[in-house]
Amino acid sequence: MTASIEYQESIRDNFTDVADRAVPKVTTDRGAIEARRIKMRFPSGTGFFEALQGINLTVNPGDIQLLMGPSGSGKTTLLSILAGMLTPTSGTVQLLGEEITWMSRSQLSRFRQQHIGFIFQGFNLFPALTAAENIEVALNLKGIKGRQAHQEAVHLLGEVGLHDKAHQLPRDLSGGQKQRVAIARALAGHPKLIMADEPTAALDSHSGHAVIELLRKLAKEGGSTVLMVTHDPRILDVADRVLYLEDGMLKPEKSF
Numbered sequence: 317m318t319a320s321i322e323y324q325e326s327i328r329d330n331f332t333d334v335a336d337r338a339v340p341k342v343t344t345d346r347g348a349i350e351a352r353r354i355k356m357r358f359p360s361g362t363g364f365f366e367a368l369q370g371i372n373l374t375v376n377p378g379d380i381q382l383l384m385g386p387s388g389s390g391k392t393t394l395l396s397i398l399a400g401m402l403t404p405t406s407g408t409v410q411l412l413g414e415e416i417t418w419m420s421r422s423q424l425s426r427f428r429q430q431h432i433g434f435i436f437q438g439f440n441l442f443p444a445l446t447a448a449e450n451i452e453v454a455l456n457l458k459g460i461k462g463r464q465a466h467q468e469a470v471h472l473l474g475e476v477g478l479h480d481k482a483h484q485l486p487r488d489l490s491g492g493q494k495q496r497v498a499i500a501r502a503l504a505g506h507p508k509l510i511m512a513d514e515p516t517a518a519l520d521s522h523s524g525h526a527v528i529e530l531l532r533k534l535a536k537e538g539g540s541t542v543l544m545v546t547h548d549p550r551i552l553d554v555a556d557r558v559l560y561l562e563d564g565m566l567k568p569e570k571s572f
């Protein structure tokens with residue numbers, strides 16, 4: 317499922333599904349992210365391909381945890397499952413102390429809106445909206461509206477070094493600038509969880525460092541928990557833990 321579809325679902329749920337909007341209270345006395353015995357099988361030819369083979373992991377609150385590994389090892393699949401965007405074949409996921417496996421579709425959607433900021437490969441920006449408006453949409457979904465949303469959007473753009481691009485459309489921004497708008501949007505409303513798939517892949521050295529520093533500050537000063545798929549060795553400097561996936565299995569991890 318793409319983020320833009322996800323966004324459309326979020327908007328639809330926000331306006332049409334009032335009865336099911338209550339999200340259970342969240343606690344962070346356990347791991348911010350906990351996955352147990354996650355398996356994922358995809359149909360392949362006449363049989364199945366086991367992309368994840370029983371993953372157990374815990375991400376502590378306020379940690380920056382990296383997920384690394386060769387192409388095809390299952391990183392994006394695992395991140396999508398941990399973000400509640402893909403249902404595993406078996407296993408359970410808890411986010412902020414809440415079991416997401418049993419949430420209804422709209423509860424899960426609401427939970428994601430409130431607590432998770434996503435940064436995806438590709439930008440998934442609304443092409444007809446300016447940079448600031450793209451962020452305002454995310455803020456609106458979190459109940460921040462009007463002038464306050466606009467001011468917050470401009471502030472977030474400043475945080476990623478784009479204070480002068482608030483009124484530009486995505487088509488008038490470079491790839492790196494679009495990625496920074498997508499990052500600013502993911503940070504809207506200060507989510508407790510930030511999940512990112514290759515957030516610095518499209519960025520030049522300067523922008524990449526700025527984004528890494530921003531993620532570090534969010535975790536270490538703001539208390540957000542960051543889980544990131546990356547091949548970028550620069551991010552190792554700010555990581556608390558690194559998990560390596562190979563052939564759908566976790567290798568012994570390194571701590572920093």
Ligand SMILES: Nc1ncnc2c1ncn2[C@@H]1O[C@H](COP(=O)(O)OP(=O)(O)OP(=O)(O)O)[C@@H](O)[C@H]1O
Binds near residue numbers: 359365367389392393
């Ligand atoms: N929807 C799907 N249907 C069938 N197979 C899939 C599907 N999604 C992923 N796979 C397979 O699962 C395996 C893991 O894919 P995944 O995208 O999670 O790897 P990755 O580690 O993120 O790779 P990369 O670093 O190249 O992005 C791959 O062999 C991929 O072909």
